[in-house]
Amino acid sequence: MNTRRGLYRLTAIAMLASAPMTVTIAEATPADASAPAAFVNRAEMINWLADGERGLWIQTRDSRWFYARFTAVCQGVNSTNSLAFITRASDRIDRTSSITMPAGRRCRLRSLVPSGGPPEKRNADVVFELLLGAQG
Numbered sequence: 001m002n003t004r005r006g007l008y009r010l011t012a013i014a015m016l017a018s019a020p021m022t023v024t025i026a027e028a029t030p031a032d033a034s035a036p037a038a039f040v041n042r043a044e045m046i047n048w049l050a051d052g053e054r055g056l057w058i059q060t061r062d063s064r065w066f067y068a069r070f071t072a073v074c075q076g077v078n079s080t081n082s083l084a085f086i087t088r089a090s091d092r093i094d095r096t097s098s099i100t101m102p103a104g105r106r107c108r109l110r111s112l113v114p115s116g117g118p119p120e121k122r123n124a125d126v127v128f129e130l131l132l133g134a135q136g
Helices: 002-018
Strands: 045-051 055-060 065-070 084-086 098-100 106-115
Antiparallel strands (some): 055 065, 065 106, 084 098, 098 106
């Protein structure tokens, strides 16, 4: 039984080691100097999706997407399902806002621009495996 469990673990490690690693980098839309600064009213936000640890996409009720880039790497944002937007008194998410995660880590936004949304095939290379030997 221990041999079988070891074989499952070794197979899982080999599969993870040989899996292609890809990073999606969002292309920010060039900002027009004459265009007004982008913002999202917190009440209009319905969804967000992390782009690794560099930024996140924000979706509004009218199905528009925005891309918020962090000033630095925001460790843990890609592995949390809960965060709070700090917007000061304006209640608007903009380039001066920041986020706070449950553990208290805070990350400041550098920019917020309109976006086409996350790439449709961003998880195309992800392989989900059922590890049968992971029990007890």
